[in-house]
Amino acid sequence: MLNLSVLLEDSARRYPSRDALVLGDTRISYAELDSRSNQVANLLIEHGIEPGDTVAMSFPNVPEFPIVYYGILKAGAVVVPLNIMLKGREIAYHLEDSGAKAYICFEGGPDLPIGEFGRAGFESATQCRVMFVAGHEPGTGTGTGDVSGLEAALAETSDAFSTVVRAPQDIAVILYTSGTTGKPKGAQLSHSNMVMNAVTSNRLFDSNPIRHDTYLVTLPLFHSFGQTVTMNAGLSVGGTLVLLPRFEARAALRLMTDEGITVFAGVPTMYWGLLSALDESVDVDRIAATMRRAISGGAALPVEILTQFSERFGVQILEGYGLSETSPLALFSDPEREPRPGSIGVPVWGIEARLVDTEWNTVTDLDTVGEIAVRGHNVMSGYLGRPEATAEVMRDGWLRTGDLARRDSDGFYYIVDRAKDLIVRGGFNVYPREIEEVLITHAAVSLAAVIGVPHQTHGEEVKAFVILEPGKQVEEAELIAWCRDQMAVYKYPRSIEFTTVLPMTATGKILKRELATKAGRR
Template sequence: MANLSALLEDSVEKYADRTAIVFGDTRLTYAQVDGAANQVANLLVERGIEPGDKVALSCPNLPYFTIVYYGILKAGATVVPLNVLLKPREVAYHLADSNAKAYFAFEGTPDLPIGDSAWEGFQATDTCSEFFLIRMDAKWPEPLSPPEYFAPLVAKQPPTFETVERDDDDTAVILYTSGTTGQPKGAELRHRNMRDNALSGQDLFGADADHPDTYLSVLPLFHSFGQTVIQNGAFAFGGTVVMLPRFEAKPALDLMLREKVTFFAGVPTMYWGLLAALDDSIDVKTLAANLRVAVSGGAALPAAIHKEFKDRFGVTILEGYGLSETSPVASFSVYGQEPRVGSIGRPIPGVEMKLIQSDWSDVDDDPDAVGEIAIKGHNVMKGYYGRPEATEDAIKDGWFRSGDLAKKDQDGFYFIVDRSKDMIIRGGFNVYPREIEEVLMEHPAVSLVAVIGVPHESHGEEIKAVVVKNKDHDDVSEADLAAWAKEQLAAYKYPRIVQFVDELPMTSTGKILKRELS
């Protein structure tokens, strides 16, 4: 069946009693998840949702996310997952831009009132007609006034549903890009884009339904990495998803031990957090014995973290690369093969990559040549929803231009140099922050660093390093670190400005928000 929900339904057919989701003390089998998703599909059809309609979802890593996600797909509709940090005006923008007709939102917490923002944003949108508020306590009575509660509505629905057939090229999911350049755009991903990307776990990580993995879900499921590699990747091979709504290192380590986690996926800052949280109270030996696969994406992984994780866990982190527009995985280091530290690997099966110049022409086949990554294959989106001009700018003859600068070695391994927009031009020289960050991470006083360009009267831009210091290095000053960097780097590269901070601003997916630094 072309419908992406077949990932769930095929596993139900084969492994109905297997545990699909673990959340706290709650354990749901595949049959239970499927029945609950069928109830969501029935509710949507009852409310007039038709195949191809867009349905938005704001929910952290809770079983509700997966249940509603597959319920929307079963109804033949398109899932529009939204970042749970969006404010009301941003919610309204996404609902209007995607033409969403229905919206499911989790209530949130006092610190993060997702439901309040969702309801306010929904009320400001004319095109969206249905709103369902998901409460953690399913026993709440139906409200006398809007919004409507999710639990009593789905409880009335039968747990059986005949899934709506979809075409391979119909849109399954619209994932909104982070909007670092202008307003966020919705990447339209086909059923086949998402399905084939999830199934690539067999080639990339040795996924095997007869020996299913237990995945720790700390990456936000509304984001492409967690959605495909963890949720859909697990369901494709009858695995178990252990959910943690918000990444915190110690609870993550405790869950990894308790649930015997075999597959961990995270962004570099998460690995940094895990390593920092290891102490005598953690049974690292058992953790390491359970862990089969560790993968990283979202940003380049510093070599120092690579080495320390291998030393402590005995597992080599496999780096991958992709974007919302590529479902997301485009390249990966292959499980069982020795990766090249700092490399994002080679294109996954069925995908091609090359380096291009700004005019789309190919970059010379030279290991030192830097070019923009272009991607072609089963993972490339249909286009940006409702934006034909932006689609035309991004895709040419099936090739998608990524905006990321890279080099390629003689064996076809790609190495990210930087985002093209992050590149610093100092005195006419191109400076790649990633290279400087790698060097600074080698200093014992540096725990985490972000390098940015700041305006300069004569050089155009000056290089600045914003640093989180390791404990027990109070004796190292900002001037000391700048002097040390001067010894390690060419004169045009080293940061003249160093600033110590307690923490760096990050996105909900753990990426450092350089645009908030100055």
């Protein structure tokens, strides 16, 4: 028997007075976190939630996220963490698709009215029976009688609870994909999937209770990366999680200094932001003195950013790879071997990986591009209610990821690009990441994103969006000419658009589909 909440409960027994969560001046101990999660579990049971029922939640990186998350698990229910950027119609879809019986969300504020959108979604969901809002004020409900303030409801609830035991293969969490190619699908992850991935993370990062790491948690906890690699993994070894609800580079650098951060996990754009925010006011030496692990995932990390970060902070960024369907950790830099810039590493403990072609045949030739497929304890049970979609990506325990890569003679994998981002120009395959890697080595270029746009004779043409370094200038024709000198004639961008921002997801991934729409691609 197994319940993912054991990760919190074990640390609460061993280190009850140790800080589990920090947000500003608020510090919550392990004992308090566990007790408040017990209250949430009792509240759900009182409202008819049974083992196996799904409960959705919408929270930024605030203490209520882990409190509610583990409370749902303790009750034996399935957690459905929702992206806090969703609007009412989208929330209703997720509540209906997941079959959520209850919904707990954050009130938010004028800049992000999570509660307002949540209530609109709840009103449109036919199966969801009850909703609780953290920060909810009396008299601001929908008039349905089914929306209650979370704090008031918990005030009269016991903080003693006996966790509902579950089988290892029972579903613990449903993580929804971004839905870039259709409606979002719910990846079903078991208690075993999630526990094993947290344990594997700690094995990789050499994390243990005696070391007492302090994590800066700015990756959205509703996303698999932050949820597993920082929250579940960190709490399982008695770590202290310093929460930063919205990534802002200067605020992150201040917390790294003030809280003595030892572990930071982020996506490439966050590392780019940290480097861009450095000035004489930042005590880089102090940050470097405590930082022992810097972890990157979620998207391919440009080698130039990796190199610059190592030079400034004296910390080698370890790059990993995974997706929601793999809990998420699947491949990672081998801790026993020197990191290889540009590589996502090797399969993590207990996981197999191979490259396949469109017919699932194994690609055996070294340095030949194929699609990554993985098998092991991290692979989801399938997409909720979508057997056809599951069959498309899963076969004999193997999951094909949609990411293109090559493998060297030592077994290290190198992401080439997303299969759907591949540009075919005049019959030649062009991988956007390769072009982006070259572009950011130019002295005037800070960040770049490359897409394919329709072309009458070539099928697709290469287009780049570029953010310039502060105070630097370069003309489009000049930069195109420079690119032409750096790469094969069919690869270099024929048009470059300068911009000050690139559209990104809540997790910091560049939204290339929005760039494609902007460029007129359909």
